[in-house]
Amino acid sequence: MDGVALRREGQGGHVAEIVLDRPEALNALSTAMARRLAAVCAEVAADPSARSVVLSAAGERAFCVGADLKERNAMGDAEILAQRPVFRAAFGAVLDLPQPVVAAVHGYALGGGCELALSCDVIVADGTAVFGLPEVGIGLVPGGGGTQLAVRRLGPGRAADLVLTGRRLAVAEAREYGLVDRSVPAGTAREEALAVAAAIAGNSPAAVRAAKRAMRLGAEGSLAAGLDIEDNAWRTLALSADRREGIAAFNDKRRPNWPS
Template sequence: MPPARPRRSSRSTTCASLPGCCHDDPGGVGGHRSRRDGPLGRRGRNVSVRIERPEPHLTALIIDRPERRNAFDTDTARRLADAFGGIGPEVRALIVHGAGGHFCSGADVKEREGMTDERWQEQHRLFEVAFSRLRAVAAPVVAAVEGVALGGGFELALSCDLIVCGRSARFSFPEVTRGIVPGLGGMALLARRAGPGRAKELVLTGRILAAEEAAAWGVANLVVDDGDTMAHAVALASTLAANAPVAVREAKKAIESGFGRNLEETVEMELEAYSRVVPTEDRREGIRAFNEGRPARFKGR
């Protein structure tokens, strides 16, 4: 049977309705200006989300709050929502990374100390927007993980398509030890990768999953030496970006949409994806390049 449709919330699904939303900031996400304004953005203010472009068609999004192990506060979540929402078709692969030796330690608990229930939920709606926009990115997304990926940080990694991690990587859902549960898709995403039994083990105990075990479970795709994680993530993203962009996006969508459905429904989705790529210029270029014995020059159309 196909998975049940998620219940529609009466809450807004855009961050524009939230107080102090990134759309209210004429500066938007400062990271979008990294090539022009540098790491401090405009007017020298510190920017917690940076955008870099290591190669053509590749974008790297870096959470830059190393003093908080890259925990996301309200401002960082606004910037993440804006950045993920701004990923256009010119980006063929996206990398998500954390500065300073850690990936992300989840929501900033210090900021949450003393929050009212209403303010907590309001902030969480912003988190939901950011993560929903990440999952909606059409291009493949690679997480480059070193150090901790805890709580929302683990969910951030799981929201990516592929995970490259250093040997220091540590994944955990400690939420039950704090009286809450993962609330940004992490439980469902972990169950998809590792199975429901292992997902229950991690979520209900709050224990740490080390890098090698994460790879053995199918949570991480590749384990490399610390310090080499970003280089390996860029190399992987470059491979993804070199392939036909329309075909890559369609394949990603078909795999995600077909998961959990019966075989015939899944095959039908694949055939629909196949039909959409047949009339593309990239399909003709790919066949021509193969027959001519040269690399294909895909244009994304």
Template structure:
């Protein structure tokens, strides 16, 4: 798959069979700002990757160490008509939701700037690993608009209602250290190490049974949006799909034989 504004590659230091792929936002000259073409490319790339056999973990990063993404390309949006803006935003919505609803785990590896839509893209991932020098912001209210890429809902859920309201109402920038303290970022690493740290986590994920991870993600993502008892029904429905699976049997046998399991994804 080749795209004008994105690059898809095998994670450095891994074998293709490991199933760890990296989606690279590739506009470093613009701090990986997302223009209309990138929204087109993202939607298409993520939809294609969702059906790629053998893919186990997707990592999203920005090209270079200056930025994950500075958000929407405001130079392109200067003078944009309301209709064109809405059409572009529909592409953004579809691409960002495709990341959130991706069937496999998605990790954001954040270096540098993650502002506006860039912050929203990181928040759409299952979790974030960030350089200590990274910084985040939802500055849309300073541009006469508001976060429209899931940033409000995701930040409320990650940082808590009151903290998120302050960040959204002010548009203030917050550091990776603060983001980690508030539960927005999972892990902090030295500058330039976000990708390698994300790959290390991805390697541990791919050691687990593929079906188990996929269904656990589904239950956690959907169950976390509803009340406990309804969410628990998601857990049990997914659990009972796994009970008769070949991999459940293999996991038990491998444990008792003191060897690594040989997963078949069935």
């Protein structure tokens, strides 16, 4: 439906898989697809049974090659500006998911595709993956968070190298740069991403969401401010039903049955 599908996977259906499903266009983001992506993310964000998320893609050649430039070529200036809030909402919806998100990247992840991966918490890429932010080569800047997320993930020098040259990184160099967290053999990115997401989903949902929130908020300020955010999260969880169940399960030598 409009290029984005939603599935349920491992851990009793607690892993939500969002699939970019427009392989005939290398999963290029059209306006309709961006709207659908935002709507699916909103559905997942509101679902307490979804404990982790995998962002994957259909087809063999690409994760996502960014915005649909054929669609844009037929647009006038007013239409391009009208499309902008739709795209911002789509990228923001991925970035703001309260659950941890694992990207499963194969093939081309260029422009907005690279930015979608950068919006995730963990990036798994197989041997076919190629990353790049080539927007300066067509007279634009990355508009899905790339200028900001690349700096935060890679550091200013490597982000500048990637953004200002528009060059592409194969998976080995992307791993060296810190753009990829786990590299796996060709054809196994989705399998590995689902395994990572299942491991996350097996942990306390309340603790996992709080940890993600603390890391995201803490990265924006000073160490002292970040430690206060962490302390507030710890104090809230210390009084939670998940903490009581987790400790009881540890002592009983059984798997927790999380209340949250």
